[in-house]
Amino acid sequence: MSNDHDHSHGHGHHHNPPGPMVEEVSDFEALEIAVRELAIEKGLFTAEDHRRFTEFAEHIGPTPAARMVAKAWLDPEYKKQCLTDAIKASLAVGVDWLNPTGFGTPSDYTDLRVLEDTPTLHHVVVCTLCSCYPRPILGFQPEWYRTPNYRRRLVRWPRPVLAEFGLQLPPEVEIRVEDSNQKCRFIVMPVRPAGTEGWTEDQLTEIVTRDCLIGVALPRPGMTTNIPLPVHKPANPGHH
Amino acid sequence: MSQHDRTHHAKIATGKGDPQCFKGTAGPAKFKVGQAVRIKDLPDVFYTRCQVYTRGAVGEVAVVTHESPAPEDEAWGHVDHSEWFYIVRFKQKDLWPEYPAAFANDTLQTEFSERWLEAV
Numbered sequence: 001m002s003n004d005h006d007h008s009h010g011h012g013h014h015h016n017p018p019g020p021m022v023e024e025v026s027d028f029e030a031l032e033i034a035v036r037e038l039a040i041e042k043g044l045f046t047a048e049d050h051r052r053f054t055e056f057a058e059h060i061g062p063t064p065a066a067r068m069v070a071k072a073w074l075d076p077e078y079k080k081q082c083l084t085d086a087i088k089a090s091l092a093v094g095v096d097w098l099n100p101t102g103f104g105t106p107s108d109y110t111d112l113r114v115l116e117d118t119p120t121l122h123h124v125v126v127c128t129l130c131s132c133y134p135r136p137i138l139g140f141q142p143e144w145y146r147t148p149n150y151r152r153r154l155v156r157w158p159r160p161v162l163a164e165f166g167l168q169l170p171p172e173v174e175i176r177v178e179d180s181n182q183k184c185r186f187i188v189m190p191v192r193p194a195g196t197e198g199w200t201e202d203q204l205t206e207i208v209t210r211d212c213l214i215g216v217a218l219p220r221p222g223m224t225t226n227i228p229l230p231v232h233k234p235a236n237p238g239h240h
Numbered sequence: 241m242s243q244h245d246r247t248h249h250a251k252i253a254t255g256k257g258d259p260q261c262f263k264g265t266a267g268p269a270k271f272k273v274g275q276a277v278r279i280k281d282l283p284d285v286f287y288t289r290c291q292v293y294t295r296g297a298v299g300e301v302a303v304v305t306h307e308s309p310a311p312e313d314e315a316w317g318h319v320d321h322s323e324w325f326y327i328v329r330f331k332q333k334d335l336w337p338e339y340p341a342a343f344a345n346d347t348l349q350t351e352f353s354e355r356w357l358e359a360v
Contacts, residue, residue, distance in 0.1 A: 111306055176346070183305075
């Protein structure tokens with residue numbers, strides 16, 4: 001953001017003014033607001049419809065995809081369906097790609113592919129063009145998935161990038177990057193980890209986190225999104 | 241301008257999905273799974289989804305995915321001609337000269353419409 005306060009006042013130093021109170025609105029945001037307000041004026045939908053839709057879209061999460069993987073680990077027939085017709089297999093976890101919102105419109109594209117890992121093959125998904133992501137079954141992308149940093153580096157240096165996520169795989173494991181650049185959307189089906197023998201579908205679903213479904217992490221017992229986070233005592237507590 | 245039907249996509253895709261709504265419109269697929277293909281270096285004025293890092297590289301068809309208009313056409317609303325799409329698998333070392341030899345098995349897959357592929 002430009003600011004006109006960084007000139008010298010002739011008294012030997014530069015001010016360091018506070019940042020703007022309101023972030024600059026980008027051209028795309030201005031365009032979105034204009035189109036939305038025109039659509040509301042025209043009566044296509046109301047402001048409340050728009051709010052409800054936004055709330056709905058932002059509440060979709062990765063749980064259906066996690067359950068899909070857990071079910072497939074337990075049921076070879078279902079696994080076969082996931083690998084051959086993932087759109088149909090999504091119905092079993094409550095996701096209808098042809099009507100994912102309940103607002104009457106299909107998902108933009110409806111060709112989901114499940115990438116099956118093996119002990120010697122690990123998949124990881126990126127969209128180098130933008131941020132293509134199977135939103136009906138995973139929710140919104142994490143912020144890092146949209147960044148040019150992740151997009152341009154993962155295709156070329158997958159191992160160093162995965163290492164930054166804490167995932168280091170031996171050379172015997174083939175890393176296969178899937179650049180999702182057309183109408184197909186992808187989730188990764190990791191290998192069921194050791195130590196989960198006899199687990200229920202609910203237990204297995206809990207360890208298949210969002211990052212496992214993108215391929216930047218591997219599931220393991222005890223690693224879920226709802227474990228209590230460690231609380232560190234402040235080294236130098238303040239007085240109250 | 242006002243004659244353009246802005247609900248065109250919803251009309252053809254509702255109840256079927258996209259790309260399913262283009263099924264059967266591209267004729268026979270030219271390439272099959274396992275076939276070696278080279279990515280053409282075609283001009284891409286205005287819009288493409290064919291990444292520069294794949295141009296000229298040789299890979300192998302991994303999946304014949306679906307039929308759809310190519311993005312270079314669809315971006316401009318031209319949906320009357322469809323093509324087959326292919327997920328192509330490359331060896332990483334064939335895409336990036338400096339890719340470490342220790343990881344010679346690593347691969348990358350990405351998708352192309354038929355116009356970008358030629359048999360090797």
